[in-house]
Amino acid sequence: MAADELIFDPGVLKDEALCEFQGYRAAERHGGVAILPWRAAWLEATAAGVAAVGSAPSREEGSFRQGLVHLQKSRAATWRDLGHAWQLIETGGRLLICGGNELGIRSAVKRLGQELGQEARVLANRRHARIVAFERTETSAPKPAPASQITLSLPQGTSQALHAEPGVFSAKRLDLGTELLLETLAEQPPPQRVLDLGCGIGPLALSALLRWPDARALLLDGDIRAVASGTRNAESLGVESRSRVEWWDAEEACPEDEFDLALVNPPFHGGKEVDLRPAQAMFTRLTEALSRGGRALIVANRTLPYERSLSAAGSMEILRAERGYKIIGFTRGRASSTPASGRPRGGRSRSRSS
Ligand SMILES: C[S@@+](CC[C@H](N)C(=O)[O-])C[C@H]1O[C@@H](n2cnc3c(N)ncnc32)[C@H](O)[C@@H]1O
Structure with a gap:
């Protein structure tokens, strides 16, 4: 620079x-x-x-x-x-x-x-x-920026405020893609072990823990301010004993494996430019860390070409495509014969790619 x-x-x-x-x-x-x-x-x-x-x-x-x-x-x-x-x-x-x-x-x-x-x-x-x-004087100081509070809707129909350190992803409101992915959680079978790659302040995995009281989760993010926010949110939601939040870069190996559900809202910006490398690295980690037959739910802008990177390692379906986003359902271990098109037939219908 x-x-x-x-x-x-x-x-x-x-x-x-x-x-x-x-x-x-x-x-x-x-x-x-x-x-x-x-x-x-x-x-x-x-x-x-x-x-x-x-x-x-x-x-x-x-x-x-x-x-x-x-x-x-x-x-x-x-x-x-x-x-x-x-x-x-x-x-x-x-x-x-x-x-x-x-x-x-x-x-x-x-x-x-x-x-x-x-x-x-x-x-x-x-x-x-x-x-x-x-x-540096004694008389004045930069005025501190407060952390913000994000509202997370809970499965029981109530809501909870999440803490967000300045600078973290969606520090002002919950991301629309995150919201769409959360809506699809209700349609999933209960998992035992949940992985959240690029967890941010934790809305995906923490919601999963609230929905499934027997599940445990590993939340990973490359921004330590997100890790601090996620840790604090796990405590305020009372799920800290079932979760672990770690500072991790997508180029590093995932610290655990054998997960049966992964939730990912991948980053796609490096500064102002679209940069898909961190997302691609997350997909590699995801396929390493899921158990055979394990599932991932990935949310992305509809135009992003993620299916190609995932198709070699398992099968895919587009679970939803609405509000400018798509939810990709990925199952590890069964390679797709054809990559998902990214276009389901109609609003909430499903189209299998394999
Ligand atoms: C689109 S946000 C999703 C955050 C959260 N899952 C949500 O839905 O609100 C992507 C997250 O990936 C994290 N991230 C970006 N690049 C990363 C990298 N190279 N390694 C690990 N995490 C990264 C960002 O800090 C951010 O929290």
Whole structure:
């Protein structure tokens, strides 16, 4: 990213350890700690020898003369990082924020300047990106972004609020694809072991546990903020003894296998671009982790070509296609003779592909 090139412009960073949020190149060069909630980035930084953590350490674990926050798409998530960086920087130290114009660096700097009652010092400004510095003072601080509450409808006709950390998927409301997949759970035979790949704040597996009191679930996500939200939601729904929520990247092996039901709402974006690689990796893990004859329910935008990747490992049917989404039912072990077309005959009818 263009913004990342600016951090090594002369005079931008001091040659002293720093806390770096959402990136690790500066910490790699100057020492300190990188805070990387995405497991893939954490794995990469750790392999490069950087001291990296998923969540911000506490002040007791160390403080710094400089901190660097890379702007994220989610403003709430950026503000959460700014708040943590502020706590880790010593009074009189510097808080740096960098990002591209396309992510709204100018408005973010303006807002932060107002909250801190300071003018930002622009350290570098080129390639449609900038990096600015504020002084860590005692008098003010970035205003923390609160976590949000998402309403989850429960099988009994009641509803429950789910906790969502800033920056996680569907932090404002339950995804429409997730809702559609939840509606199809009622049509499934009761499973014993449920796998939720890319669990987010946990709506799929946690609903399954509420529906089937004898089931257990493993929930996996690459974003540690989703893992924290899912863990908290499992506790508030009273299913923590039947669930395990883990930080995991789709390129890693699934920590358990022999599941009889997998629920997946795969990611299909890398930044602004469509990126199907994490979804493809999830399908590989899914076929490894399901028992023979085990089922998966996968929700996707109707146009996404997931059937091709799945057809070699089992059979498929399109269970529903409505509201712009389709629900793919996949059964491991019996390969499809022809891939599912993605188009059932009519609203809620079913079409077998094999
Ligand atoms: C479309 S969301 C679905 C979330 C949740 N299952 C739901 O239905 O609300 C996809 C999830 O995959 C996670 N994810 C994205 N890339 C990943 C990767 N490479 N490894 C593991 N999880 C990933 C995201 O953090 C996100 O929570």
